[in-house]
Amino acid sequence: MNRFSETLTAHSLALRRSKTEVLQVNVGKLCNLTCMHCHVNAGPKRKEIMTRGTVDRVIDWFARTEIPTIDLTGGAPEMIPDFRYFIERVKTLRPSRRVIDRCNLTILLEPGYEGLAQFLARHKVEIIASMPCYTAENVNAQRGQGVFDSSIKALRVLNSLGYGSDLPLHLVYNPVGAFLPGPQAELEADYKRELKKHFGIIFNNLYTITNLPIARFASYLRHNNKLEEYMQLLIDNFNPATVFGLMCRNTISVGWTGEVFDCDFNQMLNMNWRNGSGPLHLWDLDPAAVENREILTGNHCFGCTAGAGSSCAGALV
Template structure:
């Protein structure tokens, strides 16, 4: 099968090479209390894939020996992983401090069994990155489910009272995904709109807005197929290829790890099962087998969905690349 993304890189004389790892991104599992239509993980309340304590221990033992500065926890809803607090507590006890961030589904805060989250995150200085597809309820509820907007607002207000979005030690960033088959608008312009409207109507403050392109995989791909938009959307991504975004792609500095410990170039490759191989025996590469000093010698694996990260202003786990 032709790798159109690889061909686009070649035509633009763009080199996609791995750098030294700066982020360990752990997908702790697919369990979530929501079923968002844009979700590339196909996460939901019935999912059973979840990181075990044994896997957490293996990852911790390896991670502590590295100098990778950032731990990025994603899912699903990371906080629904039974070992979440054990994982964070352990990292906070490392001799070398690390930044810990969580990709929080804010509605989980309002679930009775998870009311510990706000105070725990504030006490441990966890950076929060939270999905908020719009500052009006209709778009949010359409994308993430009925009642999600109001629940999210309540959660963000609670986090604000603890200092999130206000205290420099407690950053809170929002994530915008387009509500359909289009590219995100300019990030800084939309961020200004968000900050104005969230403050005006709800008294909510936050730090940065991350605009992330919807990936044509998993649940969003099914949505595109149902609406007969898949081919059109893929063409939009290909036509919008921007070679100047390549240097900022997250696969260059991120080690993405599944709930089993298997390594991928990104969370999207993980969901497509495009995994890295152990150079010594061609078995799936496990994170505890990585040598950070030589990891940059392993080639980055690409496919056509990678156009989603290079379209327009580019897209990464930290928002637009330009």
């Protein structure tokens, strides 16, 4: 039963796509971390990564459109062999476009990735970095031992390259458990105060993102007998004011094989766009045919509409 769809109807709301502002490309599930809250089930043993051929087809399609932003995510997007090639080619074809790297910070310090931070700065890539708390205890609980210290080191490197001042550096907060994020503005003020005071770190904005009950986080909830309770929390906190700003309205999500989805969460649930009997690939999509398309929903969508709402750019209201 799609209770989310019923809830929209009860509030006289329809969820359709608006003008596309972002092409979000999930380049694969390979990651150097195995985070508790991960909706991708990403990890160091995953083999799913975007090939050079698919990278080229995605970039060629993007370059033909007027979409202003391309947003690279994963996994750890930096771990695919063609990550630097991807950014260089986009910047060559469309130098004025905004390029985002969703970075877990620790990858910048891994052997074999020397010079990556400098590469990102040189190409003026915007960084949106995972940082679920400003204390070691909470970060390590969600992301693994030692991750907090590595994240702080990476943030200092980024600051030294102009990130947080001349170049955009945003942090992402995910709750460390089965609860909703607190007010984004208050959390941002706390982060800025504590990170500056204790580590001398600066950044631009904090984005709060609700954990969605799918993949590894759903397994965590199930293991702790909290899945039904958490789903009910999301349902009880449905906020109709968030619907207009949902990222699925202005973002096209692309998987590592080139298949198209309404969002990265739908992607992990294999809720792809269809072309006749098979999945629709980005290079077969007419950009002009996207606007006003009905969005595929499921009960996981309550995660983005609970409380102040949630998106890849933080709270919605």
